[in-house]
Amino acid sequence: MASNQYTKLVESQRAYFDTGEPASLAHRKKALLTLKKLIENDGAELVDAVEKDLRRLPGVTKNLELNAAKVEIDYFLENLDEWTAPHYVDKTLNTLLDTPMVVSDAKGVVLLLSPWNYPVNLVLMPLVPIIGSGNTVIIKPSELSSNTADAIERVFSKYFDKEFLAVVQGGIPETTELLKERYDHIVYTGSTPVAKIILAAAAKHITPCTLELGGKCPVIVCDDADIEVTSKRLAWGKWLNCGQTCLAPDYVITTEATKPKLVKELTKNLHEFYGSDIRNNIDYSRIINERHFDRLENLLNTTNGEILFQGGNPDRSDNFIPPVIIDSSLEDPIMADEIFGPILPIITVQDISEAIATIRSMEKPLAAYIFTRSDKNIDRLLKETSSGGVTVNDVMFHMTVDTLPFGGVGHSGFGRYRGKFGFTEFTHPKAVLKRGFFADSLTSARYPPLTPAKEKGMARITGKRIALPKTVKTYLPWLSCLIAGVVIGIVIQKYKTF
Template sequence: MSAVLEKALLKAREAFHRNVTKDVNFRIKQLQQLKRCLNDNKEEFVKALNADFRKPRMEAVITEIDFVNKDIDYQLSHIRDFIKPKYAEKKGLSTFLDTCYIKHEPFGVVLIFSAWNYPIQLLLCPLIGAIAAGNCAIIKPSEISSNTEKMMAELLPRYLDRECYHIVTGGPEEATRMLNERFDLIFYTGSTAIGKVIYKSASKFLTPVVLELGGKSPVYMDDSINMEIAVRRLLWGKCMNGGQVCIAPDYLLCTKEVKEKFINVANKVLKEFFEGDSKNSESFARIINDKNFNRLQNLINSTNGKIVIGGDTDKETRYISPTIVTDVISADALMKEEIFGPILPIITIDSVEEAIEFIKRGEKPLTMYLFTNKKQVYQKFIDETSSGSLVVNETMLQMTVEELPFGGVGESGIGSYHGRFSFETFSHKKSVMIKDYNPIVEFLASVRYPPYNENKLKKLQMLVGHSIVDEINLGKFLRYFLTFSLGIIATITVFILNEKFL
């Protein structure tokens, strides 16, 4: 373990054991400080994102700065409600006078790994949940988006409590050292391959994990739609951040007729988006590094499909144009991995059923996009497929709805967050039951004690096997009420006799 990590862990554990983060006012102050950090340094963050991969200013502000600010505001507005105990409403006769509730308590010291493609959002949104729930945190930004990583390392310690929250920088070696240590929860955003490594490492300590991964998110499109609007929405989602988005549309399934219409409209839309020159457009990001550029270049060179739009590249600036490829089959290079770039393969299908079958043959995706106005069609996808989310006639915007959990299923992830779900993810739900020595309750529950017999068994089943709230059978209710009344009468009688003869 490096000296920096060792010191950070020691400080965080000591702070948590002193219950520093248990105070809701402390949590609120830290969230407010995090917001100040973003807003005080907004332009510097925008510049860092642009230096990393020429992220357009509008995308940097909306999808990074404003997105995180909105998440902070949500937690600040709801945190006092979130921390309130949630009382059990349905209890049986044996526990109806007991106090039973769920207490949300922090896990302890959590470890957060972020990804490079949204280096502010994907680092700070999990941290927001960790803070709101009362955890201490060690956070590891991605070294790939190096300019943003450097800013985070410099700025966060100036605004956040230095005992409870620590940022540790470095490459894969430092991440490996982290995984050799014991944490109370690990939150990771990134590739499925690395997610599996983290899952295995966490198993040594039975550490709970949240894995926000990816996959090939499909798009289905039919002829019932407004084609121009649908193409705009799809290509906006595909081209955002240069296609380097975990929920970006990965490939399109449609009939031959829809494909022809799509290509015609896509040509027009892309020219409008980037004013006929995506290479020099300030609205189109670059690929993050040479490794990812080369991977995407190889996909373009290896496909057996027909490139009908784009296909242009420039290694010096890591530019890859918005590219659409038709006549793609399932065995094609473009279908072997998540594309994570501005390349859209189109696979021709003949029916809804064929599209669903194609999707189901692959791993469960992080999201699924449907462009159709036919309710029976999108309902069929909802009922017959599995994905982290499913969106009809839109792309990407499911991320902005705080009341929807964001997360995958199967190989696209474990667990979810955003809004209340962030607080829930970083909280242990502790069951609490408080019982007193009420003689009536004790009399009713005395049938549980040995020696056992069939009569006691029947009475105990009646006591523990039914919820008072759910019980609607009048006959059974009357029997319960009679038993309860007899218990009260018996107890009062005992008290009177004791008073009379003592």
């Protein structure tokens, strides 16, 4: 698609948005129901495409990528009436006669740049709040998962008009041209270097962004953890999708006493999950392409750590990197950047204090995990470290809770979605104060000419916040508040000194 066609596409979507139709409650619900119908009727085509790109079992993709989106759609449909209604906020004595509220406005045209590792889910999950919030959207799927990108374009074009939802394909040149256009919001999931390019482009139009960037997600395994359960959950999260998950455990921090027990159990779990011939096990996925294979193989070739387990030999012709566990250190090259693959370094520390210091010495991750029976240890992780999210005694599961926000902090990104948080992300909370024409004398001191008496009168209004007592807000109906306000106004008028 030529650059002028991108301009025309954005203009057509903005013109459609300006009609008010996408922001109407009826259209939002219809769009969400259409998306759910797409998943139910054509989800199999999307699942098959993912299998071609990542060699991931269809059943896994269906559960991880499609079902979660259907649940999110249902959650939105259940709550849209409430979320789109004006939200009335607390009054003070000064606003007793007024109506202060927040009205959520749809933003406009949204650009959604999705990644290759979960190429369906990371289109669908932000897409639900984007269209549920009343916006139009242009989707640019990753060219690295080319089979899935083709399937997304075919399937979505069957259900949605381009003036509302369009899919644009291409690589770096096409994305560069897309980013020259003006949007009302940009969503990107991927790497930090690319995010900086996107932010630079967005800055030209002062466009807000939602960035989900991953990072090195740490796992603290304390001495009091149930090692059998810990290792099973850790192994599942690390080697799911061959380690190509933004929330996947990047490295483990544990003590010298716990390390051998943990490695023994992890090795046992890997044999239970993938057998003795991991390469030929259908449950084990593949690296997305040769470039990422070379990156991971280079990490294995340059590490200074001791390899504690390796489930086979890398094979570039098959994009196969086996599960690897390495006894590592913070100075090892493997600890420099997010691994995003099936290699698990283990860092040895003395205690929880050193574990927390290790996490604090790095950039803020998308998630942090801890396995422990100690509430004190949990509390220290929560209070002394910063991350996008935390799961205690498991990995990644906070992402499955639709009433929790999903997003990063610092180098792991900013902005968030899931449930109401997604609705808030893709709408503008417009402040509204509705006033009547009566009781103008209560604030007449603002009108020129300024006199000493008026200055004192304005000071009484602006110099102190007088909140309504909780008993008034809780037990008196709004009519009583109105009557009380009128009475107060009469008294002020009678005894005013200006």
